[in-house]
Amino acid sequence: MPVIQRGESRLYYEVHGPESAACTLVLLHGVGGNHASWFNQISAWRDRFRVIVPDARGFGNSLDAEGSGRDAFLTDLEQVLAAEGVERCVLIGQSMGGGTAIDYACAHPGKVDALVLADTLFGIRLTDALREDMAEVTRRTVDLSQQERVLGGTFRARNPGQAMLYTALASFNRVNVRTLAGIQQEHALSELAAIPAPILFLVGQEDALFPPAIVRKVHEQVAGSRFMELPKVGHSAYFEAADTFNSVVAYWLEGVTGIKDRATEAPSP
Template identity: 30%
Template sequence: MVATVATGADNPGVNSSPLVLLHAFPFDARMWDDARDLLKPVTFNQCGGDRSPDLVVIADDVVALLDERGIERAVLGGCSMGGYVAMAVLRRHPDRVAGLVLADTRAGADTEEARANRLAMAARVEAEGVGWVPDAVLAGLLGPSPDAAVVERARELVLAQDPAEVAWAQRAMAARPDSTDVLAAADVPALVLVGEHDALAPPALARELAGVLRRGEYVELAGVGHLTPLEAPDAFASAVLEWRRRAGV
């Protein structure tokens, strides 16, 4: 089952492969809105529905979307959870991946503590809804001096999410495997992009991730945190476009 398609168009010009952007948790495809004009991405809402909480089902949705649009290979870009989905696609369908943009994400599986925290949040969301979530998570997701409009937009997006999908995503992320070996074996151009103040997937970890990749590049965006496409959409889009021109994808 393909999740709801939000928007998308093939990238024009020198870029030979369409760009598919996969959103972070707990958001939806609208997190890419301010980068759309520059990047012209294909995006969709990553929905688990009543399926087993495993990111491979979203990975298969990505490939089904490519098939639906007649796209043989795509550059996959993911922010945070979206990066985990991109890695799952690479594991299951490596022949469909022309390049990677891994933003504010990590290759490793959760620690036991992180897994327990995810499962606790899933249970609370199911019991109480998402009204409490922005106050609990946004301070840790955004940079030290976020624009008020960015904070409001992030809050709006979180509050719009279905509690069942939020819980599903947390359980799916808690179950994900380590992807280091998968990334190390990938012979495709890759951009690792991170916010200077990302506390969840910090620059030091991002530099390690870039080092794992055979053809990895590293870019750090100043002044922002874990949600680079929301906090600095123009800088994010420019970094991706410049990398695509250099890499020829």
């Protein structure tokens, strides 16, 4: 699989699907994930889309020798897309990956066909009221275990084996939420609204870290964006309810970009 050398660091990514596909999807993982976490999306989409799944530096098979962390995420993504000759793409960012997706969309608005922000408000400069709402969420979740933070209660109860798999995939990362270096750049709500690409805010009903009520308030301040809530899943909707997540995202993409998926009916979350 492709590797890019940046200084002493190494960027690993995978490419799936035909190069001739009408659309390229770039999947950007969160702190608890890496390229392998997207296995359900890769298998569902690789026959109809070109799918690129990078490991952020310090995660999965990527190395961060300089300790740059988030400071280098945008330029790392630019390097990966340039190496693959990607001129336009759809960005799908989960949690931390949403911040990178927003950074790229604001820096290169003409290169993004659509933006999916899944279980995330990273990269967004919130109003004072919303900052206070999120500060209360932080106080409420600070003592939760990692599984309680990233997976909904319904999923953990019904799928203990899959919950263990999530934790196992994350164990290959060299950094975590407490050791991740760098600073996440924040963009004003007006900057998001100015991005010409359609934006979807997608959130799990049981998301403990980015509750749907707060995500909805942000969506309401980004003109033209869409909001969708998936029932009985938490912060990792793409993992907990992969079939629903995949169908909802693909159907929305077909509606806003004209890219045809095989689905003929609207999925039911």
